[in-house]
Amino acid sequence: MSAREVVFGFGAHSTIGDAPELLDMARLADREGLDLFSLSDHPYVGQRLDAYAALGFVIGRTQRLAGFANVSNLPTRPPAMLARTVTSLAALSGGRVVLGMGAGGLWERIADMGVARLSPSDAVDAFEEAIVLVKKLSGGGPPVTFEGRHYRVNQIEPAPVAPPPVWTGSVGRKSLAATGRVADGWIPGHAADWASERYRASRPVIDEAAAAAGRDPREIRTVFNFPGHITDRPLAATRDRDGRWVGGSTGQWIEELTAAVLQHGASGFMLFSPRGGTPDLPSLARWAGEIAPAVREAVAKDAP
Template identity: 65%
Template sequence: MTHFGIGVSTAVAAVPGTLKLALQADQAGLDLLTVSDHPYYADRLDAYAEIGVLLGRTERISGLVSVTNLPTRPASMLARTITSLSALTGGRIVLGMGVGGLWDDIARLGFTKLTPGQAVRAFEEGVRLVKMLGGGGEPVTFDGEFYQVTNLEPAEEAMPPLWTGSVGPKSLAVTGRVADGWMPGRAADWLSERYRTSRPVIDQAAVDAGRDPGDIVTVYNFPGRITTEALKNTRADDGRWIGGSPDQWIEELTGAVLEHGAAGFVLFGPGGSTPDETSAARWAGEIVPAVREAVAK
């Protein structure tokens, strides 16, 4: 399955538009609504409060916090949040997890500032523990460097797919060992240097862990303009996607799936902005159905 989504704002001031865009995406048949997680900013909504409300207002679309700021959301509680949302929505949730990067901001919230090495080790422990706390089974005891639980009963609800936003080589290797998917950082796509150097790290770590690299999907945050007329150049001099007409988007995304194994795309506006209503309608009504049809052939 190829996933098609849209990134929505977390701004408190944008709530009416965000609710409208979520309903539009759901009714148009998109697969994913995504929100970012920056709880240290007072003018931003809490990601899980927002995704819970958006899922409560919609019927078919799934939610994804892209990606959960793990240092501010302890793994055992994150697992409870995710399995609860899954139970409440009939499984309409994907779990995104990240190492954490803005450590001065994280520290201002009262959480311990970790070194890069500690952060990656805590990330791997967190992913492993979260996965153990869904799907029923025997009580879990976990005695790690950063996480400890004793005889904690897993939720009966299955843990949904877990995608990471790994960037550095050590966290990419964690993705290969324990995750189900990867969303390349900084909106890198399948033609980028970041992808070309990062995906092999994931694949090798998967092989070393006895896993099939093909089981780890790649889903892209993909910003760009949707224009009425075709653009002469759809990519900038540095290779980054600019956008183009619906036909140009359709050609680009179809090629990404068929030639590069892309498993999904989340639309953003230029520079990572929230797509406007017109762009969202063209994405869901013209581009996504055509790509789905082309891929199915």
């Protein structure tokens, strides 16, 4: 995926009982030309499918659909092993994997898994170290020795596979700056979108940190988790009193997302249900068959 390519996908919070439905949705998305799907990663919830086991299985049942954990629960997934997982998935699938990374949000439950609790500041430091280490353990080359505050490896051979794109779910200022320094994409937290104050306050932090590190901020894509209704008729108002998107007709979705790309630099959208859960199959079909192609066409027409 190039930084300028606009990608479309869907997100799921799948339990073990949802496995057949997840496969049906992935097959539909693959057939209709969506780019990727995501799974949440909460290993302390026994009913949830393990994100990486499910990603590998679903990617293996599709032809072009990429997958990612939105976002990986890093504290429970040591980065050296995570590097092996994602590079293996990339090798097996022809590169159809994105590495979603998070510092860890629900520390009460994370600690219940036997993981040492980190302070918020230390968790972000570990998060940045982990991204650097995963990239060092990808792409071939000589053995890697890495001595960080939180993670260390000694003379470990990198996988001869290009590192997958790394997208983060950064929220706090320190984490946003880390995204600017070392990541390839950002998923705004709490389903914030381009019209939100959270986005307006957060994206400049990423851009400033990227520029300070000698990077082009435009290369760090913004991918939005985007919940909402897809209705048969236009709605009188597509946003609520707080300015949050509620949905609308396919035409209203197309207009909104096209403007997000052309006016606000959006480079990806993940469909969720109105309450932030897994979308239903009819909505996914309209998203994949009507909305995504129309937005792609409108954006292409505006391209220089």
